[in-house]
Amino acid sequence: MNIDPSVLNNVNTQSGGPKLNQGQSGELRESFLTMLITQLQNQDPMDPMKNKDMTAQLAQINTVSGIEQLNDTLNGITQQVDASQMLQASGLIGNAVLVPGNNVKVSTGEEGKTHTTPFGIELESPASRVEVTLTNQSGEVVATREIKNVKAGVESFSWDGQTDGKEAAPDGAYNVSLNAFNADGEEMPSTALNYALVQGVTPATANEDVRLDLGGVYGQVAMNDIKQIL
Template sequence: MANTIDTSVLNSLNQTTGGSAGKASATGDLSNSFMTLLVTQLKNQNPMKPMENAEMTSQLAQINTVNGIQDLNKTLEGITSQVNAGQNLQAAALIGQGVLVPGNRVVKDGEATTPFGVELEGPADDVAITIANDSGEVVRSFSADDIGALEAGVQSFTWDGTLQDGSAAPDGRYRVSIAANQGDEPVSVTALNYAPVNGVVSTESGPRLDLGAIYGQVGLDAVRQIL
């Protein structure tokens, strides 16, 4: 009497190949291997104990599942390629432009100062902004009367480069601090600084914007506003 091929062998094969469907699809039609094994199992089954209909249906369903996974992997690969291509185009379009990204630096050079911004999680009726030098000394402050109420989201500002007494601030780098409240409740706020996009760097996780030696590299998701 011919030996029976135990169904656990097929189940084991399913588990082994299921995790590498992408590799199997690249080397050939995986479903043919499953079908060949199933036919071999039917030929060598114990005639006194043939395979039950439910068991055969289960094996066929596993074959269809493998085919479905292969098709799904191909579809996801295509979608991923399209998303990556779109991100690369978006990143390339930013070269030469200025963006607001999380950070608290302001640079003064002559009469020009770089813009800065705030990102509020909710509306705020009391916003205070202070600008300090590298030593931590506050050189200019803006109160709620100067700024007014702000809506949730991103707002951009420009410092005129003057000190509290109206005289011109020395050239150099400064840091911005922001506090926001709505009534008596604090509002979460993120300071944003300006940076020019010098180029795009391709990485496994997607394109990254090269913002120069001072600001480094950031992903597209770091861009809050294009100026």
Template structure:
């Protein structure tokens, strides 16, 4: 059976209402339901009396109305859950203010030790997907040259952190307030690879943006998401 024909004037009225609604924003579920019901009633009024709409056709259109309403309710529920997750992450992030964390990066900062002529350095870390027989750590200067190296020996999978003593290969101390980088090389059998390097950062605050809560790590490093924290020191 062919579908009932809706007159041009009726279609114009419905489309006109839709166009007017689109200028004010996205239709709500109740507005969409009203438009569906208007269309259904219009079809019933304009159907051929000798060939009325079958029950299956009406059931299908009513099912469409319920589907639209259900999708809107689902979207509202997901939006509420997302808001709760964002709020929970922001609360967790604020607990890290003032604490040191290990996040992806390879930077090492050097400072002076209070009351001594020695130096202190920020930790360097690694995130291993699997165990390694050895991990080689090369400390590099501003020009990329290797100024010191050391090995850790065997390490299991997971996150590990280390501290460079701030000594150069010739025994002298690294420059105060200098910035260095670390290159990591893991060894497994005859194979070598570059695992994920981690560096230390101090959490100064929390930034709430479109992508959720992010940790403010100061001028030396871009903000990172809470999920980027690999270790809390």
């Protein structure tokens, strides 16, 4: 009497099959033991069951129990990780962060002072210089800057809101383009980052991890999309 391997596949949730509930697995073990006892009681005295056959059959049912316990343990760990991520994400609500993007916003305060949102860059290795180009929504260049000796990793910067003509840029949204170069003048891979405000958190689902709601055009992002907390 051998247990069909498909039963093990059904128990193991990693295989994609449905998981047996506690009642079903209990019935499986009870049926197995009943059949094993019946087999021992009615075996041929001249040809009794060999020890290795009994061991193999017991190993099968133990495998089922072991997989169930492992799945329960993994489910517990997953729930703890999800809870930890949810707690960490909730702590970011109300904080400003840098995420992949190329937007900069300009606004004028009550005192007439120009305010701009930060922007940033992510580099795999240090850059000798980074060329910054800011354009309006029509694609017209309003300001250019050059930043020297930028370290590897994530660096944040701010624009003074002044155009190349030394005038205050009108309120509104602008796009920032970043081009990084090494000491040999060769262009390097880089990722532009923009400012966003964490407004809420969406719990993890079966298909997605915890998501952060940045509102507006930014929508929702994953935790690992946060490159820097400002």
